[in-house]
Amino acid sequence: MPRRALDNPLVLAVLGLLLEHPTHPYQMLTDLRSRGGAAINRGTLYDVVEALVAAGWVAPQGTERTGNRPERTVYALTDAGHDELVRRLDSQIRTPQREFTQFLGAVAHLGALGPDGAVDALTERARRLSDRIEADGDHLADVVASGVPRLHVIEAEYALGQARAELAWIGSIVDEVRAGSLTFPTRED
Amino acid sequence: MPRRALDNPLVLAVLGLLLEHPTHPYQMLTDLRSRGGAAINRGTLYDVVEALVAAGWVAPQGTERTGNRPERTVYALTDAGHDELVRRLDSQIRTPQREFTQFLGAVAHLGALGPDGAVDALTERARRLSDRIEADGDHLADVVASGVPRLHVIEAEYALGQARAELAWIGSIVDEVRAGSLTFPTRED
DNA sequence: TTCGCAATAGTCGATTTCGACTGATAGATT
DNA sequence: AATCTATCAGTCGAAATCGACTATTGCGAA
Numbered sequence: 065m066p067r068r069a070l071d072n073p074l075v076l077a078v079l080g081l082l083l084e085h086p087t088h089p090y091q092m093l094t095d096l097r098s099r100g101g102a103a104i105n106r107g108t109l110y111d112v113v114e115a116l117v118a119a120g121w122v123a124p125q126g127t128e129r130t131g132n133r134p135e136r137t138v139y140a141l142t143d144a145g146h147d148e149l150v151r152r153l154d155s156q157i158r159t160p161q162r163e164f165t166q167f168l169g170a171v172a173h174l175g176a177l178g179p180d181g182a183v184d185a186l187t188e189r190a191r192r193l194s195d196r197i198e199a200d201g202d203h204l205a206d207v208v209a210s211g212v213p214r215l216h217v218i219e220a221e222y223a224l225g226q227a228r229a230e231l232a233w234i235g236s237i238v239d240e241v242r243a244g245s246l247t248f249p250t251r252e253d
Numbered sequence: 254m255p256r257r258a259l260d261n262p263l264v265l266a267v268l269g270l271l272l273e274h275p276t277h278p279y280q281m282l283t284d285l286r287s288r289g290g291a292a293i294n295r296g297t298l299y300d301v302v303e304a305l306v307a308a309g310w311v312a313p314q315g316t317e318r319t320g321n322r323p324e325r326t327v328y329a330l331t332d333a334g335h336d337e338l339v340r341r342l343d344s345q346i347r348t349p350q351r352e353f354t355q356f357l358g359a360v361a362h363l364g365a366l367g368p369d370g371a372v373d374a375l376t377e378r379a380r381r382l383s384d385r386i387e388a389d390g391d392h393l394a395d396v397v398a399s400g401v402p403r404l405h406v407i408e409a410e411y412a413l414g415q416a417r418a419e420l421a422w423i424g425s426i427v428d429e430v431r432a433g434s435l436t437f438p439t440r441e442d
Numbered sequence: 443t444t445c446g447c448a449a450t451a452g453t454c455g456a457t458t459t460c461g462a463c464t465g466a467t468a469g470a471t472t
Numbered sequence: 473a474a475t476c477t478a479t480c481a482g483t484c485g486a487a488a489t490c491g492a493c494t495a496t497t498g499c500g501a502a
Contacts (some may be wrong), residue, residue: 106461108458108460
């Protein structure tokens with residue numbers, strides 16, 4: 065029975081999902097994954113839901129059964145859960161955190177690749193990133209055109225904006241390394 | 254004795270640190286933290302180092318002792334460790350991952366705050382973010398002016414760029430909500 | 443000078459997270 | 473009709489992560 069599990073990033077995701085409508089964990093998983101939610105572990109999700117129930121933010125709504133697959137317990141947001149969701153949302157938006165993305169961590173040691181290796185890797189990233197930006201942009205336009213309220217896709221807009229900024233930055237770094245204005249120290253500081 | 258720990262983000266950070274010079278875990282901790290590295294758990298760090306030793310990427314170099322504080326074991330990067338570092342760096346730069354930051358997760362459910370709550374929270378974030386951008390920008394300029402090679406601070410430049418893009422995005426969203434061009438659906442999809 | 447407090451290092455049991463396993467059903471293939 | 477595969481749902485022991493605890497030193501205040 066998890067207790068510390070309440071500061072897992074999944075907590076917000078699950079609460080947010082249940083705000084839309086009650087569901088069972090397995091459905092949450094497919095929803096979260098389809099929304100780009102990277103590899104979420106099933107076991108972890110069940111643990112989180114259990115912790116949420118213990119915290120009183122979520123309550124079992126009843127059970128369903130299709131055929132005789134395992135029984136599915138449907139959970140719904142409680143009032144306390146709704147309050148908690150709003151509280152977390154508000155505080156996470158208000159206070160910018162320094163987030164440590166993988167790329168940031170890798171860039172910190174770019175020197176280890178040497179100028180050629182760095183240009184090479186960055187160029188490939190730029191290519192892939194720009195493909196993705198185009199694909200995501202198109203997809204976003206389609207979705208909005210199909211009548212989905214824009215509010216429901218702004219996180220995708222945000223992500224797209226960040227990706228565009230990253231692409232621009234990569235471009236400028238590659239140019240500078242090529243032009244020799246960003247030099248790679250040979251050995252030691 | 255950890256075995257799966259080798260895909261922890263700390264691995265790259267530790268390997269990168271040891272590329273600069275051998276040290277003991279406690280020092281790594283202070284270094285990582287001072288470089289903005291958010292709350293890193295001490296116990297976890299020791300576990301990771303142990304796993305790195307088991308993997309042969311890092312080797313104890315000897316022990317030091319100041320006063321009679323606990324003995325400090327100094328670790329250094331092995332050749333295999335250096336290779337592994339380069340491999341990881343290269344692959345993490347080449348392949349852009351969809352990273353799930355807290356803010357992204359929160360923005361996804363912005364609707365739950367209602368138009369006023371959203372504007373309020375976003376405005377405060379924008380203010381804090383812009384303060385930080387200014388402070389970080391100044392700091393960066395100072396550091397570079399003091400002769401530190403730019404390559405050693407590009408991750409800070411990158412982070413600054415992302416922060417600026419975020420700030421611009423927040424500004425546009427706030428404007429649109431105020432202007433009424435981004436509407437908040439009242440109930441349900 | 444003595445007390446308290448912050449910093450120094452590290453250990454280890456408790457908690458959380460993971461992912462392999464189970465076992466059933468619907469649809470496709472031969 | 474028999475078999476194969478993908479999807480559905482969830483459980484549980486093993487592995488990773490955490491954070492409370494220990495013990496020493498050095499500094500500033502009382």
